[in-house]
Amino acid sequence: MSSTRPSPATDDIPAVTVKGVTKRFGDTEVLQGIDLSVPTGATTCLIGPSGSGKSTLLRCIAFLEEATTGTILIHGDPLGFAEGPNGQRSRLSPQKIRAVRSRIGMVFQQFNLWPHMTALGNVCEALVTVRKMKRSEAEDLGMAQLSRVGLENRAGHYPSELSGGQQQRVAIARALALDPEILLFDEPTASLDPELTGEVLNVMRDLADSGMTLLVVTHEIGFAATVGRRIAFLDHGKLLLNGTPQELFGEPRHPRLGQFLETYLDRGAATLL
Amino acid sequence: MSFRLFELMLWAAGYTVVLSAISIAIGLIIGLLVCAAKLSSARALSLPATLFISFFRGVPLLVQLLLIYNLLPAVGIMVPSVVAAVVGLSLCTAAYQAENLRGGFNSVPRGLIEAADMVGLSPWQQLTRIRAPIALRLTLPALVNEAILILKASSLVSVVGVIELTRMAQNLAASTYKPLLFYAVAGGFYLVICWTVAGGGALAERLTKAGRA
Numbered sequence: 382m383s384s385t386r387p388s389p390a391t392d393d394i395p396a397v398t399v400k401g402v403t404k405r406f407g408d409t410e411v412l413q414g415i416d417l418s419v420p421t422g423a424t425t426c427l428i429g430p431s432g433s434g435k436s437t438l439l440r441c442i443a444f445l446e447e448a449t450t451g452t453i454l455i456h457g458d459p460l461g462f463a464e465g466p467n468g469q470r471s472r473l474s475p476q477k478i479r480a481v482r483s484r485i486g487m488v489f490q491q492f493n494l495w496p497h498m499t500a501l502g503n504v505c506e507a508l509v510t511v512r513k514m515k516r517s518e519a520e521d522l523g524m525a526q527l528s529r530v531g532l533e534n535r536a537g538h539y540p541s542e543l544s545g546g547q548q549q550r551v552a553i554a555r556a557l558a559l560d561p562e563i564l565l566f567d568e569p570t571a572s573l574d575p576e577l578t579g580e581v582l583n584v585m586r587d588l589a590d591s592g593m594t595l596l597v598v599t600h601e602i603g604f605a606a607t608v609g610r611r612i613a614f615l616d617h618g619k620l621l622l623n624g625t626p627q628e629l630f631g632e633p634r635h636p637r638l639g640q641f642l643e644t645y646l647d648r649g650a651a652t653l654l
Numbered sequence: 655m656s657f658r659l660f661e662l663m664l665w666a667a668g669y670t671v672v673l674s675a676i677s678i679a680i681g682l683i684i685g686l687l688v689c690a691a692k693l694s695s696a697r698a699l700s701l702p703a704t705l706f707i708s709f710f711r712g713v714p715l716l717v718q719l720l721l722i723y724n725l726l727p728a729v730g731i732m733v734p735s736v737v738a739a740v741v742g743l744s745l746c747t748a749a750y751q752a753e754n755l756r757g758g759f760n761s762v763p764r765g766l767i768e769a770a771d772m773v774g775l776s777p778w779q780q781l782t783r784i785r786a787p788i789a790l791r792l793t794l795p796a797l798v799n800e801a802i803l804i805l806k807a808s809s810l811v812s813v814v815g816v817i818e819l820t821r822m823a824q825n826l827a828a829s830t831y832k833p834l835l836f837y838a839v840a841g842g843f844y845l846v847i848c849w850t851v852a853g854g855g856a857l858a859e860r861l862t863k864a865g866r867a
Contacts, residue, residue, distance in 0.1 A: 445768050483774045493769035497787050497862070507773035510783060552769075559773060 394457045396421040396563045396594040397442055400464075402451030404437055411437045413618040415451070419563070423610035424595040428602065430641055433615040435598045436490075439567050442596070443487050444478060455481050456562060483511070486556030490568040492548040494540040500527060500551045501536040504558050512559070526554040530584050546577030550584055557588075564588065566597040602645055606630055614638050655835060659826055663836070666822035667843040673736070673818060674805045677743035681804070682797070684744060685751030692756055703752070710749035716810050718742050723814040739811035747804050754796040758789035791862050798855030802848050819843055 395418035404412040411434045419425045427435040440446040442453050444461040452470065453460045460481045462470040473481075494503050501523050508519035527533045530550035540548050549569055556564055566585065570578040582604050589595055589608045599605055605612055606626045614622040614629060616637055622629055629638060655663075692703035710718065719742040726733055726741075762785050770780045790797075812821035823840035827833035 443772060445771065479774050479776070482772065485772075487769075487772040489765055489769065491763075491765050493763075493765040495766055495769070495784055495788070497791060506783065507775065510779050511774040511776075555769075555773065 394421075395419055395454075396456060397596060398454040398457070399438070399442065400452050400454070402438070402441055402448040402453065404434070404441055404446060405449045411618050412441070412448070415615075415618075415620050417613060417620060417623065419594065419596050420611060421456075421594050422592050424589040424597060424608050425611040425613065426605035426609035427596070427598045427613050427615060428600070428605055428641075429615035429621075430644075434618040435615045436567055438615065439565055439596065439598045443485060443565055444482060445487075455484055460485075483559065484561060485563045485565060486559060486561035488549070488552050488556055488564065488566045488569050490571050492540070492545070492552045494548055494552055494555070496540050499537050499539055500532060500543065500547075500554075503540070503551055504555045507555075508558055523554070523558055526558045527551070529557065530554045531580075544577060545573045546580045549573065549577075549581045553581075553584055553588075563594045563596060566595065566599070568598050568600065570599070570601060602642065614641070616641075655832075655839070659830070660839075662826065663819070663822060663839050663843065666817065666819045667840075667847065669817070670805070670808055670819040670843075671847060673740065673811070673816070674743070674801070674808045677740050677808070678747060678801050678804055680740070680744040681747035681751055684748035685755055688748055688752035689755040689759065692752060693759060707749045707752055710746050711753075715742065715746050715807055716813060718746055719810060719814050735815040736811075738814050739808075739816045742814075743804060743808060743811065746807075747800060750800050750803075751797065754793050754800065755789060757796070758791075758793035759785060761792050762788045794855065794859055794862070798851060798858075801851050801855075805847055805851065806844060 397417070397419035399415050399417040399419075402412055402415045403410060415434075415438055417438075427439065429435045437446060441448045442460075444453065447461060450470070452462050452464045458481050459473065461473060461478060463473055464470055494500075495506070498506060501520060504523035504526055505516070505519040508514045508522060509516055512519075514522070524533055524536060527536055530553055532547060532550055532554065535543060535547060535551075538547075540551070543551065553564075553569075569585070570581050573581060578601070582601060585595065585597070585604070586608055597605070597609070609626055612622070612624065612626055612629045613620055614635075614637075622635055622638060629635070630642075634642075688703045688706055691699040692707065694700050694703075713721075719739065722742045722745075723735065723738040726738060766784060766788065767780060770784045775783060808818060809820035811818060812824070817825070819840050823836040827836040830836070
């Protein structure tokens with residue numbers, strides 16, 4: 382891990398604190414009062430069936446969606462809304478939101494690379510425009526990040542010239558370039574085939590080993606079980622279970638989680654037939 | 655046709671190209687502003703933009719040119735007829751280009767803007783670095799199309815006394831009694847100009863293709 386930022390002195394403050402977050406789309410309550418702490422320096426995986434609200438929760442944490450009620454803290458600093466003494470929320474200024482958000486990075490299911498820029502251009506863009514780095518310095522740093530994800534020889538390629546797995550690794554490099562305290566992944570391998578999924582998961586495994594704080598929404602139960610320090614299981618907008626992989630996956634198993642995991646066994650068995 | 659007359663036709667063709675190019679350029683700038691206003695959530699901006707677009711798309715260009723040519727002197731603005739012609743062509747094409755650009759901006763995938771949000775680009779930086787470049791690429795074929803339409807529509811400005819390619823052909827046809835010859839030459843010139851624009855557009859599309867999703 383090449384991070385130069387000193388680790389927060391207050392290690393007992395969670396990287397992310399979710400307090401009483403609900404999210405309503407029209408009449409549907411997608412999140413029904415979520416409380417969650419994400420520990421610093423470890424990987425936390427959010428799992429659950431489709432429609433359980435795990436992606437929405439991650440997007441609320443990144444403030445890409447506004448929680449209907451509740452607050453999000455990044456290392457203790459509110460993102461989006463601040464909570465007053467009586468529990469009333471007030472919206473923070475765009476500058477404040479940008480300042481806190483600059484400490485988190487996000488990797489999307491659809492990669493979301495900018496198609497008119499090369500891989501290196503994607504990685505360097507914010508370094509130049511936001512961090513005001515010199516183009517040459519930014520490119521040195523960008524190349525370092527691209528080699529970290531094994532793509533230094535694809536720097537001049539446009540996204541349309543890269544495979545899905547390569548695009549996602551560029552997207553990871555783009556997020557890493559800004560040296561975030563926390564990296565959020567929104568189903569990063571859901572649009573990749575198994576082989577490409579492997580190369581992306583390997584990069585994520587390296588990041589986890591380097592001691593970064595990762596929060597990963599995923600359907601890759603194997604990855605969650607082996608890399609995740611904490612697993613949070615969401616079901617119907619509620620945080621049903623939250624614990625270590627041993628606590629969740631070991632016996633005795635929560636019946637709803639067992640039911641969910643069986644669908645994976647079914648699928649695994651189906652591919653063997 | 656003597657060389658002198660051919661020279662006159664060539665000069666008029668050049669006049670048509672310059673007149674159209676200036677109108678398209680001004681129209682693109684106005685079009686961008688109108689598009690921005692139309693996309694604004696403030697009704698005080700979007701309503702005038704809607705009215706502008708519906709007027710300049712709804713009234714024939716010929717009528718617009720005659721209106722502008724007669725309106726400007728009526729309100730005390732004395733301008734050469736070529737200025738009236740450029741104003742008319744620019745405003746008309748601006749309305750179409752604004753709608754083309756709006757389509758382009760609306761087609762920029764939401765996720766690309768979220769990615770820009772997450773790395774901290776300000777709204778202005780998002781516009782200039784991400785949204786506008788992608789929208790312009792998406793709009794390029796429509797803009798080339800519009801440029802060709804304006805090149806041909808510029809023949810209408812002869813009604814306000816501007817001597818461009820079509821008017822020159824008319825004048826020479828009348829004075830030499832050889833209408834077929836001069837209209838054929840004029841048509842040939844228009845074809846060559848439009849092919850050139852289309853070719854340039856195709857080249858620009860190819861050059862930016864690598865950068866498209």
